[in-house]
Amino acid sequence: MELSNKQIDINRREILRLLISTQRDGIESVIDYLYSSGFFIVPSSLKRHHCWKGGLAQHSLNVCNIALSFGKELHRSSIVLCALLHDICKASQLYYDDKGNLHHRNTYIQGHGIRSVKLLEMLNLTLSNDERRAIRWHMGGYYASEDEIADLEMAKKSKLWEIIHKADLLDAEIK
Ligand SMILES: [Fe+2]
Ligand SMILES: [Fe+2]
Known part of the structure; x- marks a missing residue:
C-alpha cells in the first residue's frame, strides 16, 4: 500500500491542525522539524508496520x-501531542534519496521512545513529566535498564501512557 499525494496532503493538514490546536509552547519549531525531516512522506519502518510512503x-x-x-x-x-509525536525520531532515520530510493540512518541511542523525547526537548517543546513518560515508554519498556525501572513503573500507572501504548499496539498490528 502506498498513499496518494492527495492523501499525504490531507494527513499533513490534519496533523498540523491538531498540533496547532494544542497551543503548546514550542510547537512551531516541532512543525518546522516535521517539514524538514520528511515526517509527512517517509514510511514508519523499512519492513515492519506502515512500511510505505506516508506511513509514519x-x-x-x-x-x-x-x-x-x-x-x-x-x-x-x-x-494529541503524545500520539502524533511518539515516533517523531523515525522521521530522520528514514529518508528518500534523489532517485526516490529509501535509506536508513543508524542511531546510537537505544530505544526510539527516548530518542523521540530527546528530539522534542531539543526542539524546545514543553512536555509534562506524564507526557514525557508516555512517549518514552510507549513500546512498553522492554529495554528498560535497572536505573530506569522506577520511571517505567511510574509510566505504567498513568492513564495517558496506557492509552498511547494501547493505541500504538492496535494500529501497528492492523497494518
Ligand atoms: Fe514506536
Ligand atoms: Fe508507533
Whole structure:
C-alpha cells in the first residue's frame, strides 16, 4: 500500500491542525522539524508496520484518533501531542534519496521512545513529566535498564501512557 499525494496532503493538514490546536509552547519549531525531516512522506519502518510512503504520518494520525476515542477524560492536548509525536525520531532515520530510493540512518541511542523525547526537548517543546513518560515508554519498556525501572513503573500507572501504548499496539498490528 502506498498513499496518494492527495492523501499525504490531507494527513499533513490534519496533523498540523491538531498540533496547532494544542497551543503548546514550542510547537512551531516541532512543525518546522516535521517539514524538514520528511515526517509527512517517509514510511514508519523499512519492513515492519506502515512500511510505505506516508506511513509514519498515517500511523501517527491513526494512533491519535484511537487514543482520543479511549481517553475522553484526559487533556485532549496531551493525547494529541503524545500520539502524533511518539515516533517523531523515525522521521530522520528514514529518508528518500534523489532517485526516490529509501535509506536508513543508524542511531546510537537505544530505544526510539527516548530518542523521540530527546528530539522534542531539543526542539524546545514543553512536555509534562506524564507526557514525557508516555512517549518514552510507549513500546512498553522492554529495554528498560535497572536505573530506569522506577520511571517505567511510574509510566505504567498513568492513564495517558496506557492509552498511547494501547493505541500504538492496535494500529501497528492492523497494518
Ligand atoms: Fe514506536
Ligand atoms: Fe508507533
